[in-house]
Amino acid sequence: MNRLNVCDFGAVGDGRTLDTRAIQAAIDAAAPGDVVVLPSGHYLSFTLALRSHVHLVLEAGCVLEAADPVLHGGRYEEAEPNPFDLYQDFGHSHWRNSLIHAIDVEDVSISGPGLIDGRGLTREGPGSRWRKQAGEFPLSMQGMSSTELAVLSPEISAMSNLGNKAIAVCRAKGVRLRDFTILRGGHFAILATGADDLTIENLLIDSNRDGIDIDGCRRVIVRGCRVNTPNDDAIVLKSSFALGERRATEDVVIEDCQVSGFDPGTLYSGTRGRTQLFSPDRDRVTGRIKIGTESSGDFRRIRIERCTFERSRGLALETVDGGTIEDAVASSLTMRDITTAPIFLRLGARLRAPEGAVPGAIRNVTIRNVTAEGILPDYAALIMGLPDHPIEDVTLENVRLVYEGGGTESDAARQPAELEDAYPExxxxxxxxxxxxxxxxxxxxxxxxxxVTTTTPDARPDILFEDVTRI
Known part of the structure; x- marks a missing residue:
């Protein structure tokens, strides 16, 4: 094993000079098993492509900054063509338009303790091209103007030259990401699609949209990560159609992680700011662990253990595009200052999937040893199936939920509609x-x-069952 210093290949590391070519030259020159080292310095770069059996190390004092095409006179790789981009948004459908990508590789790693700063990445991207459009956006976004929506979901042409992911992994095997920090990761700090044997450990991610997205991956460990994402989900499992197949996400362990919705950048700074109240979808800040929303494929054997949620939405298990969630266990969760439902199970029928899709299933779910305090009073824990497709076999064990209270008799009299094809929130x-x-x-x-208890009186019943059998 050799250690290749990028400075020996011409990298300057002064925060002004573009070091893309020098860093890529070091990666390309590496033999199997070699380590490419970025020593202390400030490296400005556009897209870098990892190669099989090559390991990238960001040493202490290293900052790898995503360059800005407007400021730095360069461009990211263009998003590759994808004939299967109909059923998920632009961000989920492409991987090359990233600061670092690992596509069709095996046995690669990125390790720290340095910093990846996605300053030059964009957090925006077009929505899906799905014609039905039901369930494309949360109902909380109703009433937004076309101008406001255009900012959140620009035209595809606006994405030319831009990068929108810090790290993208696609069709890869044996990828390890350890011991570094991502600040401002773009649309995704990490997007992994169709990867097997993926390990993500001891990362600090403080980002302006999604944190870690695991899509159609098998044998995954996410361990010891701190992820702050007030504007979107922190750690999320998905099963989209981005690779042209219903590829299940299975055998996933998420353990000893912390997720939160503090002001952007304030987990990294240590100040843990609380001024931002709402996400771009006009709901309260996000920052949670979730399964879904992209769910044309299945989710099997998922384990979430010893995780903390703070100033965030709660745990969500959602399948609305035909996939099945089964054999999922969440245990030893601590939640504080929860901004929506602390537990949300939703089986819906958006069916943003190839023709012929039918509603999927949620079955064999256990949630145990959970304490949630400071829950905003609007939304109870929710287990919401469909009339002809009930959720099956759910166990809630040693669960303690403390709400702020304040609900009224008129709230108790509400009879919300089924909303089977709506975006699940x-x-x-x-x-x-x-x-x-x-x-x-x-x-x-x-x-x-x-x-379930409240800290102030609440006129609503504590528990409501509708069409619930075998209790």
């Missing part, structure tokens, strides 16, 4: 008619040591 149903737990269209629900 707790806010889709409006203020819920129970304050603690609302379950609708569920077959097989077990509650053990389940406690």
């Amino acid at each position: 707790p806010s889709m149903f409006g203020r819920t008619p129970a304050f603690g737990l609302w379950a609708r269209h569920v077959h097989g629900l077990t509650l053990k040591g389940f406690s």
